[in-house]
Amino acid sequence: MLHTVNKSPFEKSALASCLKHATAGSAILLIEDGVYGALDKTSFSDQVRAVMPTCGVYALGPDLDARGMSGRVMDGVKVVGYDGFVDLVAEHPNVQAWL
Amino acid sequence: MKFGIMVNEGPYQHQASDTAYQFAKAALAKGHEIFRVFFYHDGVNNATRLTIPPQDDRHIVNRWSELAQEHNLDLVVCVAAAQRRGLLDENEASRNGKDANNIAPGFRISGLGQLVEAGIQADRLVVFGD
Amino acid sequence: MTEEHEMEGEGGVIKKFMFVNRKAPYGTIYALESLEVVLISAAFDQDVSLMFLDDGVYEIVKGQDTKGIEVKNFSPTYRALEMYDIEKLFVSKESLEERSLTEDDLLVDVEVLDHTQVAELMAAQDVVLSF
Numbered sequence: 130m131l132h133t134v135n136k137s138p139f140e141k142s143a144l145a146s147c148l149k150h151a152t153a154g155s156a157i158l159l160i161e162d163g164v165y166g167a168l169d170k171t172s173f174s175d176q177v178r179a180v181m182p183t184c185g186v187y188a189l190g191p192d193l194d195a196r197g198m199s200g201r202v203m204d205g206v207k208v209v210g211y212d213g214f215v216d217l218v219a220e221h222p223n224v225q226a227w228l
Numbered sequence: 229m230k231f232g233i234m235v236n237e238g239p240y241q242h243q244a245s246d247t248a249y250q251f252a253k254a255a256l257a258k259g260h261e262i263f264r265v266f267f268y269h270d271g272v273n274n275a276t277r278l279t280i281p282p283q284d285d286r287h288i289v290n291r292w293s294e295l296a297q298e299h300n301l302d303l304v305v306c307v308a309a310a311q312r313r314g315l316l317d318e319n320e321a322s323r324n325g326k327d328a329n330n331i332a333p334g335f336r337i338s339g340l341g342q343l344v345e346a347g348i349q350a351d352r353l354v355v356f357g358d
Numbered sequence: 359m360t361e362e363h364e365m366e367g368e369g370g371v372i373k374k375f376m377f378v379n380r381k382a383p384y385g386t387i388y389a390l391e392s393l394e395v396v397l398i399s400a401a402f403d404q405d406v407s408l409m410f411l412d413d414g415v416y417e418i419v420k421g422q423d424t425k426g427i428e429v430k431n432f433s434p435t436y437r438a439l440e441m442y443d444i445e446k447l448f449v450s451k452e453s454l455e456e457r458s459l460t461e462d463d464l465l466v467d468v469e470v471l472d473h474t475q476v477a478e479l480m481a482a483q484d485v486v487l488s489f
Contacts, residue, residue, distance in 0.1 A: 130481045135243070135357075146380065146412055149452075150477040161243045191250070211254035218352050219229050219260070225378065225486040226355040228236070236489065269391055269489070308394060340398040347485040348371055348402065355488050 130155045131221040134163040135228065138173040143227040148176055153183035156217055158209075160189040164196060169203035181205045189214060231255050232346035233265045236357030238273035239288035240281070244356040245274050249291055251354065256299055263350040264302045265292075266343045267335075269357070272310045275303070277332035289332050296334035303335045304342045373484035374405045379414035381489070383433070384424065389417045390432050392489040397435075400442035407446040407483075408439075410468070411476065415453045420465045436466045450476050 132151055138144040144159075144166045151157055157180070159167050166177055167188035177186060190208045193199045202208060209217070218224050233252055237244035252262055267274050279289050296303050305315060311324070317337050321329035331337065347353045377396050383389040399406050410418060417436070424431040439445070449468040454460065461470060471479065480486065 133354075135247070142412060143380075149473050150411075150480060152477045152481045155481070161247060211250045212258060214251055215255045215258055215260065218231070218354055223481070223483055223486060224352055224354055225480060225483075226357060226488045228355070228357040228380070228488050234487070268395075269387060309391060340395050341401065343395060343487075344375075344399045344402050344404070347375060347487070348373055348404065353485050353487070355486075357488065 131217050131224040132157045133224065133226045134159050134166060135161040135226070137162040137165040138176075139165065139171075144173070145176065147227040148180050151180060151184050155183075156185040156187060156221060158187045158189065158214060158217055159192075159206075160214070161192055164188045164192045164198060167193070167203065167206045168198060168201045170201075174203055178203065178205065187213070187217065229352065230261045230263045230350045232263050232343075232350035232353040234343065234346075234353060234355040234357075235265060235267045235271040235274060236269045236355065238270035239279065241270070242358050244358065245271065245288055245292075246286070248354075248356040249288070249295065251356070252295065252301075256295075262299070262301050264304055264342065264346040266346055267303070267305045268309050268340075268343065270309075270313065271357075272305045272313055272315045275305045275310075275315055275332050275335040276330045278330050293332050293334035301334070305331070305335050305337045306343070307337050307339055310337055372403065372405055374407070374482065375399060375485045375487065376407045376409055376480065376483040378409045378411060378480075378486060378488045379417055380412040382413040382416040383422070384427065384429055388489040389414075390430075392487070393432065393435055395487065396439065396444060397442060400444055405446075406444050407448060407479070408444070409448045409450075409476065409480070410453070411450045412453050415449055415457060415459060415464075418447075418449075418464045418466055418468070419459065420463060433465060439466070448476070448479065 134144045316329040317331040381388045422433040447468045
């Protein structure tokens with residue numbers, strides 16, 4: 130399953146909930162304000178890092194750039210464009226938005 | 229692949245409509261088909277032709293109308309959500325005794341069944357919201 | 359409503375639809391308007407489940423009295439779901455416990471799942487609608 134998360138983990142529980150419910154082999158794509166969940170050295174980074182062994186973690190590049198955060202992405206997060214977003218949706222059998 | 233897209237928030241207030249639009253554009257550029265874009269909750273406000281956004285920023289409503297025209301997209305606005313929020317076409321306005329309508333070109337008002345149908349007919353249904 | 363002709367997907371396609379509810383009622387419209395989609399989906403003969411997670415569990419607690427806020431109380435509609443053959447209602451065990459709720463606090467029959475079961479059920483869906 131592809132999971133999309135569009136809110137900051139500091140604002141809403143969507144990312145925390147998503148991480149608890151993503152099965153192995155899932156992909157998590159952080160978009161919009163969700164890209165703050167991709168950043169290194171925050172109080173949330175370890176929670177995201179913890180799923181990396183079993184889930185692919187991605188962040189939408191244009192959203193990182195817009196927020197001036199491209200230089201702070203933690204290792205292991207794959208940055209993709211909207212075309213990559215489309216590919217992720219196509220590659221996974223289903224998709225769920227955590228709003 | 230056939231994509232269904234659901235937009236749950238209005239223009240400018242949330243990024244949902246922007247992201248959905250960029251996703252739709254990217255999908256079309258890759259040769260995929262957009263089965264339908266369904267606007268629900270405040271998303272129906274993406275269909276008003278009365279917006280006057282600042283000239284130096286994107287025109288969200290017109291962008292959707294233009295994309296729809298260029299690619300023959302089906303942009304559907306939920307009738308119940310639209311009625312709640314005062315988004316009307318000519319038909320809805322006259323049926324409900326309203327003195328004006330405000331729907332933008334390229335959008336049509338229809339029932340929630342269109343959303344369910346999109347879920348059934350499309351290969352993937354992607355939701356953009358808050 | 360039960361008299362309406364049943365619409366099937368073309369070619370009799372039956373997909374697993376899950377409606378994920380994570381938001382409390384009344385503070386926003388998501389709970390109400392998602393329920394409206396659920397009711398419409400009944401006419402399409404699909405395999406429909408409702409998942410109540412996080413604050414979504416508050417949508418189905420008993421004793422909602424909206425007179426003071428002058429907003430329509432739509433919670434009785436959850437009890438009407440079974441009339442439309444929508445009976446797969448799932449609730450997150452952890453979400454209940456975090457909020458000191460039990461099944462007895464809920465106004466409909468549900469199946470309580472732990473987070474692993476919730477995750478597996480979500481992964482098995484064809485279409486997931488979030489509001």
